[in-house]
Amino acid sequence: MASSTLDVSRAELALVVMYLNKAEARDKLCRAIQYGSKFLSGGQPGTAQNVDKSTSLARKVFRLFKFVNDLHGLISPVPKGTSLPLSKNALLSTFLFLDQIVWLGRSGIYKNKERAELLGRISLFCWMGSSVCTTLVELGEIGRLSSSMKKIEKGFKNSNKYQDEEYRAKLKKSNERSLALIKSAMDIVVAAGLLQLSPEKITPRVTGAFGFITSIISCYQVTQHFSSSLTNTLYKLCVAFLAFDVIFLVLCVAVASLIAIAVCCCLPCIIAVLYALAEREGASDEEIERLPRFKFLTVRNSEKVNGEILETHGGIMTQLGVDSPSERVLSSDEAECCVCLCEYEDGTELRELWCRHHFHEACIDKWLRINATCPLCKSNILKTDEQSGNDAV
Numbered sequence: 001m002a003s004s005t006l007d008v009s010r011a012e013l014a015l016v017v018m019y020l021n022k023a024e025a026r027d028k029l030c031r032a033i034q035y036g037s038k039f040l041s042g043g044q045p046g047t048a049q050n051v052d053k054s055t056s057l058a059r060k061v062f063r064l065f066k067f068v069n070d071l072h073g074l075i076s077p078v079p080k081g082t083s084l085p086l087s088k089n090a091l092l093s094t095f096l097f098l099d100q101i102v103w104l105g106r107s108g109i110y111k112n113k114e115r116a117e118l119l120g121r122i123s124l125f126c127w128m129g130s131s132v133c134t135t136l137v138e139l140g141e142i143g144r145l146s147s148s149m150k151k152i153e154k155g156f157k158n159s160n161k162y163q164d165e166e167y168r169a170k171l172k173k174s175n176e177r178s179l180a181l182i183k184s185a186m187d188i189v190v191a192a193g194l195l196q197l198s199p200e201k202i203t204p205r206v207t208g209a210f211g212f213i214t215s216i217i218s219c220y221q222v223t224q225h226f227s228s229s230l231t232n233t234l235y236k237l238c239v240a241f242l243a244f245d246v247i248f249l250v251l252c253v254a255v256a257s258l259i260a261i262a263v264c265c266c267l268p269c270i271i272a273v274l275y276a277l278a279e280r281e282g283a284s285d286e287e288i289e290r291l292p293r294f295k296f297l298t299v300r301n302s303e304k305v306n307g308e309i310l311e312t313h314g315g316i317m318t319q320l321g322v323d324s325p326s327e328r329v330l331s332s333d334e335a336e337c338c339v340c341l342c343e344y345e346d347g348t349e350l351r352e353l354w355c356r357h358h359f360h361e362a363c364i365d366k367w368l369r370i371n372a373t374c375p376l377c378k379s380n381i382l383k384t385d386e387q388s389g390n391d392a393v
Contacts, residue, residue, distance in 0.1 A: 025222045030059050032215035035190075039208025052208075060103035063096060084140075088133035091126045098123035121195060128191035134184035138177050145174045176221075183217045186210045283372040283381060288365055291351050291381070293320045294328070294358065296335070298346040315344060317358065339363035339375055355379045 034055040041048035098119045105116025152167045161167050192198060193207030294317040314332045319325040335344045337360040344350065344360075351365065352358040357376050359367075367375060372382050 022222060025219065027059060027063060028215055028218040028222060030055055032212055032219065034059065035208045035211025035215055037208070039205055039212055041204070041208075043204030057103065057106055060099055060106075063099065084133050084137045088130050088137065091130035091133065095123045095126040095130060098126065124191055124195050128188055128195070131184045131187040131191060135181060135188065138181035138184060142174060142177045142181065145170050145177065149174065179217060179221070183214045183221075186214045190214065282370050283368040285369075287372070287382060288351075288368050291353060292322075293361060294318060294350040294352055295320055296330075296344045296346070296348045296350055298335075298344075315346075317350060317352070320349070337363055339367060353379075353381055355381075 034052055037048045037052040037055065041052060043049070101110060102116055102120040102123060104110035105113055105119075110116055149167060149170050152164065152170070153161055156164065156167075162171075189202060190207055190211045193202040193204070193210070196202075296315050296317055298315045315330050315335050317328040317330060319327070330344075336342070337344065339359050340363050342360070349361045350358050351361040353364070353374050355374050355377050357374050359375070364375075368381065373380050
């Protein structure tokens with residue numbers, strides 16, 4: 001069982017190597033990477049756009065002298081009435097030739113960058129024209145095959161036409177032509193997107209999507225030169241790799257979405273739990289009682305502002321529980337508890353911390369039992385209490 005599995009793996013690897021040995025196959029794979037990156041970037045700066053630009057430049061080097069292949073189609077003897085295929089080969093060869101000059105300009109060998117960019121646009125127009133010619137050629141071939149298949153169908157009134165070898169061969173060619181027609185039509189849209197003929201409708205993301213689809217079609221078309229068994233195996237491998245990529249992408253999006261939902265929904269709860277579990281040393285009742293207590297007496301003052309007499313409510317803090325009570329005068333701005341945000345009323349009992357900040361006695365006592373720090377300056381009353389005790393000694 002293990003040896004048979006190993007043999008199958010070796011056979012599939014050999015098929016992949018045979019596929020990658022074709023220069024056209026490697027170029028189409030790079031094209032898929034280029035337009036896939038363009039789709040992901042959407043024309044925005046970033047890693048995907050860098051991959052798009054670098055792969056595009058690498059493909060221009062990789063296709064060096066490729067235009068000679070299409071020139072061969074021009075100089076070969078051709079039957080009459082084939083102006084469209086000749087035009088297609090001429091335009092495609094011109095596109096590939098001018099693309100080499102564009103590469104020379106982008107690499108810095110050809111110094112006239114403006115002319116290189118102009119030649120780049122001309123080359124793209126040639127590619128668009130070649131795609132238009134291909135579309136017309138494929139439409140004509142599909143029409144010819146369709147009429148030929150209808151003639152064959154007339155001879156199979158009751159029998160199964162799919163059993164006829166000639167009919168199946170023509171049907172296969174018709175399907176291949178239909179796929180080529182779809183690819184050439186989409187290539188026209190890709191060329192229009194690269195030329196920015198309609199930037200509002202054909203955005204970089206649309207261009208990338210169409211270019212990626214045509215690249216996958218091109219990768220499949222390369223396999224048509226192999227045997228049928230090899231084509232089926234490569235097709236299954238391509239489907240497996242594409243399925244793996246889709247599953248991986250879906251998992252990444254799902255994980256990112258779950259993390260975003262968790263951060264938005266659970267983060268406040270996590271912060272609350274951490275806040276509750278954090279070590280907080282509150283003050284005991286004995287330590288709180290060591291803090292001096294005061295009684296607030298309201299003093300009304302009158303001020304003249306813009307010709308109007310306004311009353312302000314300041315006051316005096318008088319210490320409680322001592323033989324020689326100290327007093328402290330508070331202005332109207334100071335006569336307020338920052339815990340409950342209420343003004344001091346006449347006769348209210350206050351408590352003052354060692355940092356000289358004062359509050360309602362009830363408010364600050366509740367606070368200090370949870371957190372032994374001043375609500376304003378965050379000084380620790382326990383450490384301050386120990387320091388004051390040491391100073392007294």
